[in-house]
Amino acid sequence: MSEKKYEVPLHKIGKLAIIESIANAIDKDLIDFKSENKLVTYNSIHMLKWDFTNTNLVNKFENTEFTCYVAKRGAWRFILLYDKINKILYTLMRRERFEQIQSNEKTDKVHYIESLVSPNKELSVPDQLKRSFQGDLFDMNGEGREEKLQEVFNDLTQNLGPIEKYVLITFESDKNMLTSVSALLLTSKLEIAYEEDWSDLIPASYDSDEGANESQETYEDGFEEIELPIRDKSVPKEDEAEPFIRKNDGEKKGEDS
Structure with a gap:
């Protein structure tokens, strides 16, 4: 029996919009920010990269077949990019951070992508790509884990339409x-069932050496993980995904800064 073929049904314009959102955020947007704000230090620069990326995504996918939502997990804010036509959910993450989560052996917390892979349960890894993991991320914590992950998934996606697949963009x-x-395309165990390389679509460098000494610390670490206990249903939900809405006068309404 032949291996099942997978694909990411996103057109080239959509791929370019995502890539340019990231590329501009870590280059042009930061250069402009430093030019306009002559600060003594720039300790917030790593978080600003994400803020610019998220803002760029919302701007580029406005008035398209996509919906952008600002989701919250603890202190971390990130974009849920939902394809209303193909019913696919996308989120972004640094590749290094994803690989850390793959090998995570902690038992008291889970990461939100472990819940977002719920629609991908039928995906499997081709035999030639299978590798050994350090434990089973979804079985190692005992009874009730699936229920807790499903609750997180429902909290994050309750304002979206039906989701048939989840795609992580690294x-x-x-x-x-x-x-x-x-x-x-990830399996329920965070194995890679299918990978599509978009690197050839990365725009040419702006030939700027601004930020050349910036380190690549992943400042999102520790913000996106969540405790396992199920929330008391009577407590108001503070972690729900929130829509990013543009008012008629062109002002943006969403997360407070």
Whole structure:
């Protein structure tokens, strides 16, 4: 029996919009910010990269077949990019961070992507790509884990339509340059069932050496993980996904800064 073929049904314009959102955020947007704000230090620069990326995504996918939602997990805010036509959910993450989560052995917390892979339960890894994991991320914590992950999934996606697949978009950068972008279809165990390399669509560098000394610390670490206990249903939900809405006068309404 032949291996099942997978694909990411996103047109080239959509791929370019995602790539340019990231590329501009870590290069042009930061350069402009530094030019306009002569600060003594720039300790917030790593978080600003994500803020610019998220803002760029919302702007580029406005008035399209996609919906952008600002989701919250603890102190972390991120974009849920939902394809209303193909019913596919996308999120972004650094490749290094994803690989850390893959090998995570902690038992008291889970990461939100472990819940977002719920629609991908029927996906499997081709035999030639199978590798050994350090434990089973979904079985190692005992009874009730699936129920808890499903609750997180419902909290995050309750304002979206039906979701048939979840795709994680990972990227790598060197200084202020985007070097690779890939779309991953993950199994319920966070194995890669299918990977699509979009790196050839990365725009040419702006030839700027601004930010050349910036380190690549992943400041989102520790913000996106959540405790396992199920929330008391009587407590108001503070972690729900929130829509990013444009008012008629062109003002944006969404997360408070």
